[in-house]
Every structure is written in structure tokens, then in C-alpha cells.
Amino acid sequence: MSLQTNLSDQELVVLLQRGDAAAFTTVFHRYYGLLFIHAYKKLRDAEQAKDVVQELFTTLWVRRERLSLTNDNLAVYLYTAVRNRILDVIARQQVREKYIQSLQGFIDREQTGTDYRVRSLDLAALIEAEISALPPKMREVFEMSRYENLSHKEIAEKLELSELTVRTHVKKALRILRMRLNIGVYFLAVIGYFF
Numbered sequence: 492m493s494l495q496t497n498l499s500d501q502e503l504v505v506l507l508q509r510g511d512a513a514a515f516t517t518v519f520h521r522y523y524g525l526l527f528i529h530a531y532k533k534l535r536d537a538e539q540a541k542d543v544v545q546e547l548f549t550t551l552w553v554r555r556e557r558l559s560l561t562n563d564n565l566a567v568y569l570y571t572a573v574r575n576r577i578l579d580v581i582a583r584q585q586v587r588e589k590y591i592q593s594l595q596g597f598i599d600r601e602q603t604g605t606d607y608r609v610r611s612l613d614l615a616a617l618i619e620a621e622i623s624a625l626p627p628k629m630r631e632v633f634e635m636s637r638y639e640n641l642s643h644k645e646i647a648e649k650l651e652l653s654e655l656t657v658r659t660h661v662k663k664a665l666r667i668l669r670m671r672l673n674i675g676v677y678f679l680a681v682i683g684y685f686f
Contacts, residue, residue: 496517496520496521498514498517500518500564500565500566501565503517503518503565504560507551507555508555508558510555515548515551515552518551518565522565522566522569523544523548526544526547526569526570526573527540527541527544529570529574530543530544530573530576530577533577533581534577534580534581539580543573543576543577543580544573546576547569547572547573547576549655550572551569551572617672618668618672621667621668621671621672622664622668624671625667628650628660629660631650632646632657632660632661632664633660633664635649636657636661643657643658
């Protein structure tokens with residue numbers, strides 16, 4: 492698999508749509524650095540910028556067969572996709588900040604006595620019940636990630652799964668728990684479940 496650096500973006504898109512891994516690698520090498528810099532300038536966080544760009548390329552590969560570009564402009568497509576992902580990250584950050592402010596206000600108003608402990612225990616029991624209701628493999632991966640503090644790589648090795656499968660299980664578990672519990676993820680973080 493050699494890099495096809497002499498091909499145009501339009502030619503690379505055609506090859507990419509056919510599942511050519513070398514074309515994907517060429518697109519990745521051609522645009523990753525530029526997209527990362529763009530994301531970093533907007534987010535001012537290297538890890539978030541890296542995640543945004545990596546998620547974009549993962550999606551690009553997964554959806555390669557359905558890739559349809561107007562005016563055959565790959566660069567515009569990639570920059571637009573990164574911009575949209577950056578806007579999503581910023582929106583999530585604003586929601587998190589609201590939750591944190593709301594939680595801080597709640598903590599400031601509430602007594603830290605027995606009532607708070609009882610509510611925390613009730614919430615912890617509810618979370619445990621929802622975790623137990625997850626599909627078995629997803630629950631196992633999630634518990635290894637959150638309770639044993641294992642990395643995705645360590646879990647993948649222990650369970651003989653790919654890292655992508657482990658990451659997918661964790662993301663889906665978090666999404667299911669957020670939906671079922673209908674509470675903010677940062678409230679859960681305060682009591683030690685998610686971060």
C-alpha cells in the first residue's frame with residue numbers, strides 16, 4: 492500500500508469510494524495536519540482537536556461508499572465536516588458549563604448532611620441498576636473501563652476485541668445511561684461514575 496500523492500482529490504475520492512485503503516491513507520496524510528491546526532485554533536485544546544479530526548476520518552472511511560461531494564471538492568467537504576464537529580464540541584462545552592453551574596448552585600443551597608448522602612446513595616443505586624441492565628458485553632467493557640480504570644487498549648487485549656469495538660461499547664453505554672437516567676453527565680461525574 493503506497494501513498495498515491497500524485498493523484499488529485501477527485502481521483503482519490505473515486506478510489507476511496509471503492510474501498511482503496513491507500514487512497515484513504517493519502518487523504519489522511521494530505522489533510523490531517525491542516526484539519527488538526529484548524530480545529531486546534533478554534534478549540535484551544537490539542538486532545539479535543541485530535542479527537543475531532545480522528546472522528547472525522549473514521550466517519551469518512553466508514554461512509555466512504557456513500558460519499559457524495561458537490562463540485563468534487565474534498566477539501567471543502569473535510570473543512571465543513573470539521574467545522575460542524577467543532578460547533579458540536581463547543582455546544583457540548585456550553586451545556587457542561589450550565590450543568591456545572593447548576594450543580595454548584597444546588598450544592599451551595601443544599602445541606603451536606605444526611606439528606607444529601609441519602610440522595611447520593613439512591614442515585615448510585617439507580618445508576619448501578621441501569622449499568623446492570625446494559626447488554627452483557629457492553630456492561631463488561633464499561634465496568635472494566637470505569638471501575639478497574641483500564642484503558643481501551645488494555646480492555647481490548649483482555650477481552651480479545653479491537654480497540655474500536657471497546658471504544659464503541661463505552662460510548663454506547665454512556666449514551667444509554669444518559670438517556671435512561673435523564674440527568675447531566677457532569678452530575679454523574681461528581682459522584683464518580685463517568686470520569
